[in-house]
Amino acid sequence: MSNSDPSGSAAALRDDYFAALADARRRTVLRLVCDRSPQGVEKDDLAFHLAAVTSDKRLASVTDDDHQRALVDLHHRLLPRLTDAGLLEETDDELIRIADTPAFDGFDLEAAVSSRRTDDVAELDAVFAALADDRRRTVLAVLSDQYHPIATETLARDVAAREADVSQREVSQERVDEVRVSLVHVHLPQLCEATLVGYDEADETKRVSYEGHPAVRAEWIQPADSALATTGSTGTDAATDVDAPVNGTAETDVRTLEGRDTIIATGQSLCERAEDELFLMFTTTGLLEEGCFRQIEDAVDRGVDVYLGSRDPRVRELVGERVPEVVLWEPQLDWLNLPPEGESVGRLVFADREAIMLGTLGQPLADDGEYAETAILGEGPHNGLVVLMRQMLGSRLDELDARSMDRRSQLPL
Secondary structure: OOOOOOOOOHHHHHHHHHHHHOOHHHHHHHHHHHHHOOOOEEHHHHHHHHHHHHOOOOHHHOOHHHHHHHHHHHHHHHHHHHHHOOOEEEOOOOEEEEOOOHHHOOOOHHHHHOOOOOOOHHHHHHHHHHHOOHHHHHHHHHHHOOOOOEEHHHHHHHHHHHHHOOOHHHOOHHHHHHHHHHHHHHHHHHHHHOOOEEEOOOOOOOEEEEOOOOOOOHHHHOOHHHOOOOOOOOOOOEEEOOOOOOOOOOOOOEEEEEOHHHHHHHHHHHHHHOOOEEEEEEOOHHHOOHHHHHHHHHHHHOOOEEEEEOOOHHHHHHHHHHOOOOEEEEEOOOOOOOOOOOOEEEEEEEEOOOEEEEEEEEEEOOOOOOEEEEEEEEEOOOOHHHHHHHHHHHHHHHHHHHOOOOOEEEEOO
């Protein structure tokens, strides 16, 4: 199931590139032409070099039969596929060279066809075949922003939002379900087979993780119309790591998150990982997404003790009606109140006292109540931010737990 746009969009071109790369002999041809571009190479000469590489012979040892077979393969199978994909072009003087196309900006074709990436050509075939679909690349872009596995529904909601270039709250549940079905039955199995993601259909948690591959460059999985982008669906969301490794974060690190969608997705993934206790605070109802409610409901179903605080009675009423099992409380300090100007704490997610996200609201973006949002994220029991918040909130959380029989508790926070 491909999501390629037949009109020739950047995403559709990217689909064609990766589909053409999903064949070891075509990659060999591209590598040989790369070595001669921009001067180009004659087809006859290219056939000699291809025969030498594929038969593991020195160029002088290539027989006429070897050469003829390579020439026929080039003419009838390899070159047409590569030129149709826009990877190669034939000049007026019948030279073969790398195509000059703006779509290669940030693509790095030489890295894609390098023989040093892996010795397993079948593995590379599977990797490029998996990349030959815009939805699968979007899946990888979403997962690469996460530092731990996320649920398929959270993934589907983010993918749907990015594909429509809208915020997550604008995506209907029906659309999320449609995307999730396609992920579970089509895209995740192929990505898993290519070792790009970790996913086990038999696992009841249905969580997905980003595994990566040494042949895959970060810019390849970003939106095709912005190959060097490192942002979310709206182009305004980003996460900045301080000395963080690619597939994890040291406990001394604090990540900075920019943009509502990135913050929502990260907060929801923290809710997913909670096993015992989930502590939440929200300033306004505008910060509560449908995905947030579903993650809270899922946490309750898993047996997690969920506490949610807000000075806004509408927030407490809304959550109480939707998830009555949640312990609701009203902070007695004004630190969650929005000031007339400047920044204020907007949301807080504290999972198992081992991971915390603290979000702040800046200036209003529009009349609909949305604000510019930033957040900081700390993970791990020895993370400095986590330790600080655990010391500040731990005793109060214990007191809240003791009062949990009163579902409308008040705490001096």
